[in-house]
Amino acid sequence: MATMTNPARRRLKPDERRAAMLDAAGDVLLKDGIGxxxxxxxxLQLGVAPGLVNHYFPEIEALVAEAFARIAEGEVATLFAAATGISETVAPDPGAPDPVAQIARLVTDLLDPQRRPVSLLWLDAWQASRNRPRLRAAVIAAMDLWQDRLCALITDGGFAAPDPAAAATRILALIDGLSIQAVMDEPGVQGPDKTGHAILxxxxxxxxxxxxxxxxGLV
Amino acid sequence: MATMTNPARRRLKPDERRAAMLDAAGDVLLKDGIGxxxxxxxxLQLGVAPGLVNHYFPEIEALVAEAFARIAEGEVATLFAAATGISETVAPDPGAPDPVAQIARLVTDLLDPQRRPVSLLWLDAWQASRNRPRLRAAVIAAMDLWQDRLCALITDGGFAAPDPAAAATRILALIDGLSIQAVMDEPGVQGPDKTGHAILxxxxxxxxxxxxxxxxGLV
DNA sequence: GCGCTTGTTGTCCACTTGATCAACAGGCTT
DNA sequence: AAGCCTGTTGATCAAGTGGACAACAAGCGC
Known part of the structure; x- marks a missing residue:
């Protein structure tokens, strides 16, 4: 529904069309992968001539990189906003949950099965970025963003972590690695689902x- | 040039040719990726007509899956043999290195930068297996093999791990996740190499x- | 209202992929 | 040494890719 074939092929302004393409590209990435x-x-999804896509994105790779960056950055913003409380107020009032609750919320949201498409996209991006410099740059930037945000959360929380940056890196690595296992185990209905959601x-x-x-305080 | 008639274009027996193809396929996988x-x-690599490959492997996917399985299983066998085999350290009893040394050796070997091509292959395989059932089966089998072997090592070692299987899964996930970060950080010479080998x-x-x-006992 | 800028179209190209197949020839059997 | 089984060839197919292009037309400025 984000992209229904436009029966009335309107003539959009450049930035409108460009934005529509990025939106549609994001949908495709999450639904069917980079390939x-x-x-x-x-x-086809946009109900538009193939050449038009090329007109706005002379190189497909730029489109892929930009669409990925959009999704990844949006995810970070959404998840951290939910974890730290929507309000950006600097004052430590009721608006700011305690550090442990923030981490708990972040972890909970990160492990939500609905995030599966995003995990698949990340996996796809890691691999595809091998031969696509622009995508690679976007992936690295997004990984750094995750690292920085989580590290800040840990540092500000005053946890007993000797090296917050290293702790953040290890936590993210653990989540990535386990997400891979979850991704591999899921669609094949064979086997006892050893790394089911709860266990993961x-x-x-x-x-x-x-x-x-x-x-x-999580179960 | 393209098919420079192999100076020695011998006529091999079916199983010889098949084995040669699997070997070459493995080289390609490690050097240039699944794609x-x-x-x-x-x-071209074999100095052979394209159709011949198809003759032995009517479906390319079968070749990919089999070549990957070969590499993955070979790696497991090699690494665990080195870890549990005759101790190269100062362990007093030759036949059985102490459990901690086994783990140390395994971890050391796993983090050897020379293993980088294998990490890239795994990343590639995780992604590619999304649309290739046979490869997926091989990947899952190899992951299970890793899990089982490491779990056995932990159990036999009598470590203070409440849940050896879970510990094995988490350790493997950590290594996978950190390997991804290493893979992403390396080739781009930009940046301070935050996850360099030593830190990883x-x-x-x-x-x-x-x-x-x-x-x-590692530095 | 007309005219022109420009968003948009549809077709074309060169290339790569997996797969098929008749024809060729290597080398073991007789 | 002759003959045949079969490993091997190389051309060919259909499908799908990214990219390039002149021509069309929608909508804004005059």
Whole structure:
């Protein structure tokens, strides 16, 4: 529904069209992966001629990189906003949950099964960025963003982590690694689903608690 | 040139040719990734007509899956043999290195920068297996193999891990996640190389020690 | 209202992929 | 040494890719 074939092929302003393309590209990325983000596929989704995509994005790679960056940065913003409380107020009032609750919320949201498409996209991006410099730059930037934000959360929280940056890196690595296992285990309905959601969740929680020297109040 | 008639274009027996193809396919996988394992590329490497590859592997996917399985299983066998085999350290009893040394050796080998191509292949395989059932099966089997072997090592070692299986999963996830960061950070010469080999190594060691309640004698 | 800028179209190109197949020839059997 | 089984060839197919292009037309300024 984000991109229904436009029966009335309007003539949009450049930035409108460009934005529409980025939106559609994001949908394609999350739904079908980087490999499916082709000129014709995107044009079809937009109800538009293939050449038009090329007109706005002379190089497909730029489109991929930009669409990925959009999704990744949006995710970071959303998740950290939810964890730290929507208000950006500097005052430590009711608006600011206690540090442990912030971490707990962040971990909970990160492990939400609905985030699965994003995990798949990350996996896709890591691999595809091998041969695509612009995408690689976007991926590295997004990873650094995650690292910085989480590190700040840990530092500000005053946890008993000797090296907040290293703790953040390890936590993210743990989540990434376990997400891969979850991704691999899921769609194949064969097997006992060894790394089901609950177990995966428990593992991340254990790791985080061990890393930060706290007890998250999570089940 | 393209098919410079192999000076020695011998006529091999079916199983010889098949084995040669799997070997060459493995080389391609480690050197250029799954995406480079095409009929023509492989045929060129072998000095053989493209159709011949298709003759032995009617579906390319089967070739990919089999070549990957070969590499992955070979790696597991090699690394665990080195870890549990005749001790190269100062362990007094030749036949059985002490458990901590086994883990230390395994971790050391796993973090060897020379293993980088294998990390890239794994990353590639995780992503590519999304649309390739046979490769997916091989990947899952290899992951299970890693899990089982490491879990056995932990269990037999009698470490203070409440849940050996979970500990193994978390350790592998940590290594995978950190390997991804290493892979992403390396080739781009920009930046201060935040997750350089030494730092990465330290993080894995810390994580393993925390997971198993031991001190590896590693620097 | 007309005219022109420019968003948009649809087709075309060169290239790569996996796969097929008749024809060729290597080398073991007789 | 002859003959045949079969490993091997190389041309060819259809599909799909990113990219380039002249021509069309929508909508704004005059």
């Amino acid at each position: 499916a983000l082709t000129l014709r596929h995107l044009a 969740r428990g593992m991340v929680i254990d790791g985080v608690e061990r890393e930060l020297g706290i007890r998250l | 480079a394992l095409t009929l023509r590329h492989l045929a 190594r330290g993080m894995v060691i810390d994580g393993v020690e925390r997971e198993l309640g031991i001190r590896l």
